[in-house]
Amino acid sequence: MEASNDDRVPDGNAKAIRDILSRWTAGKAMRILNEVESRLRLMAELRDKLRVVGVKEVQELQPLFERGLWMLGPQFESVQFTANCGMTSVIRDLLGCPEGQGSRRRPDLVVLPDSSLGFYSCSSFDDTYEADGIDHVVVIELKTTGRTIDGRDREQVWNYIKELEQSGHLKANTRVDGYILGSKIAQGENRFTVYSPTIRIRPMLYATVLTRAEGRLLNLYRDIKDPPFLGEPESHMTPWPFDVEEAEAA
Incomplete structure (x- = not known):
């Protein structure tokens, strides 16, 4: 039997x-x-890559954040954000590098010497449920590991957003969240900057992103000691090498 x-x-x-x-x-x-x-898996892969100084943002970091906007906050959970190549083209033209490094391989990214820019948006809808422009834009600038974020980076992202406004890509009520992500933040620069009721920009440590992601998964990453799909636990479960609060206060 x-x-x-x-x-x-x-x-x-x-x-x-x-x-x-x-x-x-x-x-x-x-x-x-x-x-x-x-x-x-995504968190483990990001944690491993961030241990390497000078990691390639376009090839290694951007693909993770395209799948991992949820790590930044709950507002990115229920809405479908997609890469916006039209916005990318506007910024490329502003910078005068339409065929800049990496642009042919990744037409949805702006590639700069020490960082890359991704623009992600979701549509707004009118009373008849037809698409009616853009409701929410997320601008993510990923700095190469080891690079310190400073006030000039914040102002540069603000300039990009102003260019999108002037080009007609943003409506008066389009919400824009700008993030500048890096390994270190210059002293006094770790704060939200609100440029209008709908536009804000914040530098953020990669370590903070991972801490938020762990919290959003109810700390499962730390509680599951040896998930078989992550391979050897020692290579993935090592605690972040510095204290997040201490690093953000630096």
């Missing part, structure tokens, strides 16, 4: 599985677990 599924599963696991399936469908449970696994 062929053994039942429960007979082939250790007793403790079988009870847990029965309990899960009494409250969830198998398909829904699988989708949730796949999403958790995907996020844990």
Whole structure:
């Protein structure tokens, strides 16, 4: 007689599985677990890359943040943000480098000597549910690891946003969140700057992004000691090498 599924599963696991399936469908449970696994993988990959000084933003960091806007906050969870190549073209023209380094490979990015710029947007809709311009824009400038963010970086991102306004890409009520991400922030520069009721820019440490991501996953990253899909735990579970609060106050 062929053994039942429960007979082939250790007793403790079988009870847990029965309990899960009494409250969830198998398909829904699988989708949730796949999403958790995907996020844990992304965090592990980002943590590993940030240990290297001079990591390549375009090839190595930007792809992670394209999949990981959720790490920045809950406002990016429920809305679909996509790369906005039109905005990218405006900034490339402003900088006078339409065929700049990396632009042919990644037409959705502006590539600068020590950083890259990504523009992500979601549409707004009118009363008839038709697309009606842009509701929310996220500007992310990723500095190469080891580079210190200062006030000039903040003002440069503000200049990019003004250029988008002047080019007609932003409506009066379009919300714009600008982030400048790096390994270090110059003293006195770690603050939100509000340029209008709908526009704000903030420098942020990569370490802070990872801490936020852990919090948004209810600290699962730290609690799961040896998830098999992450390989050897020692290479991924090492604590961040400096204190986040201390680094942000520096």
